[in-house]
Amino acid sequence: MGVRPISDRGDVDDLTKEFLIESGEGLDCMERCLNDLQAGADNGVALAEIFRAVHTIKGTVGFLGFPRLERLAHAGEALLARLRDGKCSINGDTVDLLMQLTDRFRSVLELIESKGHEGRREADKDTELLEMLKQAATATPSSTRQTVGAVNGREKAVNTVETTVRVEVEVLNRLMNLVGELVQTRNQFLKAEVSEESFTRLGQRLDSVTANFRETVMQARMQPVGQLFQRFPRLAREVAATCGKSVRLEFIGGETGLDKSLLEMLKDPLAHAVRNAIDHGIEAPEIRFPRGKPVEGKIQLRAFHEGGQIVVEVKDDGAGIDDEKVVQRAVERGLITPDRGRAMGHADAMELLFEPGFSTNDEVTLISGRGVGLDVVRENVERVGGTVELESILGEGTTLRMRVPLTLAIVPAMIARCGEQMFAVPHSTLLEMVVVHTREKAAVIQSIGNARMFLLRDRLVPLLDLSEVLGIGCDQANGFYIAILEAKGRRFGLIVDDIADPQEIVVKPLSRALNGLTAYSGATILGDGQTALILDTTSLARSARLCDAREHAVEDVKGRVEAMSPHPGDAARVPMLVFANHRRERSVVPLACVERIEKVLPEAIETLAGRGVMQYLDELVELEDAGELLQKQRHEGESEARFVLICRKPIDHGVRVGLVVRDVLDIAEGEVLPAISLRHGKAARVNGRLAIFCAGFEALKEAA
Amino acid sequence: MRDEMNVEQGFSLCRLRTGEDLFGIETSTVCEMLRQCELYAVPLAPKFIAGVLAYRGDVLVAVSFRVLLGMEPGIEAPCAVVLRDGESGEKFALLVDDLLDVVQVSGSAWEPNPAMLDDRRSSLFSGAYRTAGAPLIRLAPEHMQPSWLMQNFEREMIGEHR
Numbered sequence: 016m017g018v019r020p021i022s023d024r025g026d027v028d029d030l031t032k033e034f035l036i037e038s039g040e041g042l043d044c045m046e047r048c049l050n051d052l053q054a055g056a057d058n059g060v061a062l063a064e065i066f067r068a069v070h071t072i073k074g075t076v077g078f079l080g081f082p083r084l085e086r087l088a089h090a091g092e093a094l095l096a097r098l099r100d101g102k103c104s105i106n107g108d109t110v111d112l113l114m115q116l117t118d119r120f121r122s123v124l125e126l127i128e129s130k131g132h133e134g135r136r137e138a139d140k141d142t143e144l145l146e147m148l149k150q151a152a153t154a155t156p157s158s159t160r161q162t163v164g165a166v167n168g169r170e171k172a173v174n175t176v177e178t179t180v181r182v183e184v185e186v187l188n189r190l191m192n193l194v195g196e197l198v199q200t201r202n203q204f205l206k207a208e209v210s211e212e213s214f215t216r217l218g219q220r221l222d223s224v225t226a227n228f229r230e231t232v233m234q235a236r237m238q239p240v241g242q243l244f245q246r247f248p249r250l251a252r253e254v255a256a257t258c259g260k261s262v263r264l265e266f267i268g269g270e271t272g273l274d275k276s277l278l279e280m281l282k283d284p285l286a287h288a289v290r291n292a293i294d295h296g297i298e299a300p301e302i303r304f305p306r307g308k309p310v311e312g313k314i315q316l317r318a319f320h321e322g323g324q325i326v327v328e329v330k331d332d333g334a335g336i337d338d339e340k341v342v343q344r345a346v347e348r349g350l351i352t353p354d355r356g357r358a359m360g361h362a363d364a365m366e367l368l369f370e371p372g373f374s375t376n377d378e379v380t381l382i383s384g385r386g387v388g389l390d391v392v393r394e395n396v397e398r399v400g401g402t403v404e405l406e407s408i409l410g411e412g413t414t415l416r417m418r419v420p421l422t423l424a425i426v427p428a429m430i431a432r433c434g435e436q437m438f439a440v441p442h443s444t445l446l447e448m449v450v451v452h453t454r455e456k457a458a459v460i461q462s463i464g465n466a467r468m469f470l471l472r473d474r475l476v477p478l479l480d481l482s483e484v485l486g487i488g489c490d491q492a493n494g495f496y497i498a499i500l501e502a503k504g505r506r507f508g509l510i511v512d513d514i515a516d517p518q519e520i521v522v523k524p525l526s527r528a529l530n531g532l533t534a535y536s537g538a539t540i541l542g543d544g545q546t547a548l549i550l551d552t553t554s555l556a557r558s559a560r561l562c563d564a565r566e567h568a569v570e571d572v573k574g575r576v577e578a579m580s581p582h583p584g585d586a587a588r589v590p591m592l593v594f595a596n597h598r599r600e601r602s603v604v605p606l607a608c609v610e611r612i613e614k615v616l617p618e619a620i621e622t623l624a625g626r627g628v629m630q631y632l633d634e635l636v637e638l639e640d641a642g643e644l645l646q647k648q649r650h651e652g653e654s655e656a657r658f659v660l661i662c663r664k665p666i667d668h669g670v671r672v673g674l675v676v677r678d679v680l681d682i683a684e685g686e687v688l689p690a691i692s693l694r695h696g697k698a699a700r701v702n703g704r705l706a707i708f709c710a711g712f713e714a715l716k717e718a719a
Numbered sequence: 720m721r722d723e724m725n726v727e728q729g730f731s732l733c734r735l736r737t738g739e740d741l742f743g744i745e746t747s748t749v750c751e752m753l754r755q756c757e758l759y760a761v762p763l764a765p766k767f768i769a770g771v772l773a774y775r776g777d778v779l780v781a782v783s784f785r786v787l788l789g790m791e792p793g794i795e796a797p798c799a800v801v802l803r804d805g806e807s808g809e810k811f812a813l814l815v816d817d818l819l820d821v822v823q824v825s826g827s828a829w830e831p832n833p834a835m836l837d838d839r840r841s842s843l844f845s846g847a848y849r850t851a852g853a854p855l856i857r858l859a860p861e862h863m864q865p866s867w868l869m870q871n872f873e874r875e876m877i878g879e880h881r
Binding site for chain 1: 757759760761762763764765768771772773776777778779780804807809811865866868869
């Protein structure tokens with residue numbers, strides 16, 4: 016690998032020190048999670064945290080030259096991957112074994128810290144532990160599947176943030192002058208009478224000094240992105256050596272200023288991106304040469320301002336990503352149906368790469384290949400109010416683009432009241448506010464089982480009530496507000512009692528003791544001196560199972576449909592959407608399956624592989640147009656819009672389809688009737704009239 | 720460890736009251752004493768965290784001493800002792816019913832915790848000083864720290880519940 020053992024370097028260098036700190040924190044987290052597992056906590060989240068800790072160690076030790084840690088991490092990860100995928104079960108013995116692994120990691124880390132090497136005695140070979148890990152990983156699968164929601168557990172705790180910042184003397188001098196001015200203004204205030212004319216002038220001066228002060232402090236927090244870029248040449252060199260590739264890093268826009276805390280938070284996502292680019296992106300020299308590319312691959316790290324945000328790009332000139340291979344892998348893994356795969360475009364295929372646990376790499380390497388990465392990158396960047404995009408041209412290369420706000424210290428936010436308390440909702444996740452008066456409540460809020468939905472411009476949006484989520488009182492006698500939020504691409508509504516004027520809030524971190532409370536991302540002190548907690552909308556959405564799109568969509572739809580099914584002997588009624596089908600018959604679908612009612616013009620319909628499709632939320636949705644209503648309409652030159660019901664089917668992996676219907680007639684509770692002599696499936700009785708179930712949506716059980 | 724304390728050494732203690740008892744906390748561990756704190760609840764937080772309070776531009780987590788003692792959570796605007804969590808390095812507030820004064824106590828007046836004291840109080844108290852009136856119970860600030868409580872107190876509460 017061409018990496019000198021640390022002992023030869025004399026002492027522990029900065030990179031290793033950082034690794035020791037980060038690994039120590041990762042092991043703390045691992046131990047906590049193992050304790051949680053023993054206490055019967057949610058396997059999914061705990062296993063994902065443990066997996067991430069071990070994976071991080073594995074990803075780093077390779078290029079630092081610690082083969083003993085590498086072997087341990089590799090064996091541990093193999094076991095954890097099987098546990099995660101439900102291929103073997105977790106029990107007391109497995110937890111003990113993982114505890115042993117944690118202890119061994121710690122002892123090796125201690126050796127590195129104190130002696131600069133991993134241990135040279137015979138006892139330091141870990142043969143027995145490695146064998147036990149291997150045996151556990153190949154143990155008989157359990158009948159109980161312990162599926163893990165991959166690595167989308169909350170990643171909050173382990174992030175070493177440097178606590179010092181380099182500030183130019185000139186900025187400090189400016190701050191000192193401003194403090195002087197502030198003191199002067201205060202003294203004048205103390206002497207002035209409220210009635211004096213000068214009082215207004217003093218107020219204006221105070222306002223101006225405060226604004227200047229804030230701006231200068233913000234400037235002091237800004238650090239050049241180049242500081243961050245400088246961490247990567249060594250990482251790139253070592254990873255490239257491990258992969259047998261030759262790579263050159265190029266930096267553009269290193270002088271771009273970014274808030275210190277953001278800089279630290281971008282460190283891990285960027286490291287992931289660079290590792291991925293080398294391991295998956297850049298081709299081996301023997302492949303590059305025949306393709307007419309320089310043998311040495313190029314990775315460009317670029318930072319620039321755009322639209323009030325900072326954009327940081329990692330661009331490689333490698334092989335690019337093969338859409339077809341991505342889609343094929345997604346189909347193999349059951350993430351999408353083959354039909355849906357065929358209809359997918361480039362952007363959709365790129366989105367698949369952000370799915371937890373998704374990897375196109377056939378081989379599990381020491382650097383990557385277990386599908387931990389892009390989803391974590393996205394989650395980390397979204398947590399600081401940013402976004403991630405991926406662009407790739409086959410044969411030419413891939414660009415990972417992260418957009419982050421200029422600062423995290425001050426963010427615009429909507430202030431909401433719930434019960435007696437105030438909460439801040441950052442504008443970055445807020446789409447709109449809707450006021451609901453008590454008299455309108457029944458018309459716009461519908462319940463499906465225990466889930467509430469809000470009808471927003473013909474679209475059903477899932478609703479969360481903040482007072483219920485947090486278990487606090489509410490005051491909604493005269494109506495309430497719904498904040499329409501977006502988290503991880505999913506839209507949902509949050510009910511709050513009232514709202515106050517939006518404010519630019521100064522974000523204060525919450526005590527580490529409250530790290531376990533995922534509902535909050537911090538706190539702030541409002542203008543009137545009150546303290547408000549800042550809501551973490553992504554976590555709120557996740558806690559309500561609104562986030563993890565595809566797999567959970569299937570479970571959600573199935574779960575909701577099952578929840579709606581009347582129990583035997585119970586003639587319960589369930590909400591249904593009644594429409595006129597192509598034969599002008601009354602037909603129904605369970606309302607739980609309906610995401611949105613769209614009015615679509617014929618020209619919005621396209622044909623792919625002989626099937627009608629339309630674009631919906633950046634996704635292609637296949638149309639089910641039994642009577643070829645749209646086609647006939649197009650032939651006849653009619654330009655009138657048609658209703659399309661965007662639904663998720665309870666069968667077929669919950670795939671999203673668009674049902675073309677003649678007319679939407681009603682939304683009402685109906686009763687499922689037994690399939691007696693009907694040749695065409697089940698029927699329902701809604702408002703005293705019969706309606707036939709739309710094919711593929713009959714999963715509801717009949718009432719007795 | 721505390722039994723090995725130099726009995727000749729005197730201590731400066733901040734006296735405070737919670738319920739009917741008097742407590743003392745070593746002055747050197749105290750960052751600041753606050754009266755009439757305005758407290759904001761943190762829904763879903765562990766029971767011993769009474770909320771957060773604004774303190775010199777920061778937001779501190781407030782630990783309810785009453786809850787630690789197994790008493791009903793306290794009065795509307797309690798007093799607070801600002802301490803530092805040795806593990807996390809963060810400041811936090813310990814909420815008490817009243818702040819009294821600073822006293823000097825003699826090491827020779829110190830008595831260890833009685834053997835029959837329950838486990839929870841044994842960890843919170845660091846012995847007591849004999850006085851003319853009620854004993855002055857010495858607090859163990861390291862066991863009031865949120866980081867310590869997160870690991871130990873919740874478990875203890877669960878254990879008690881079972």
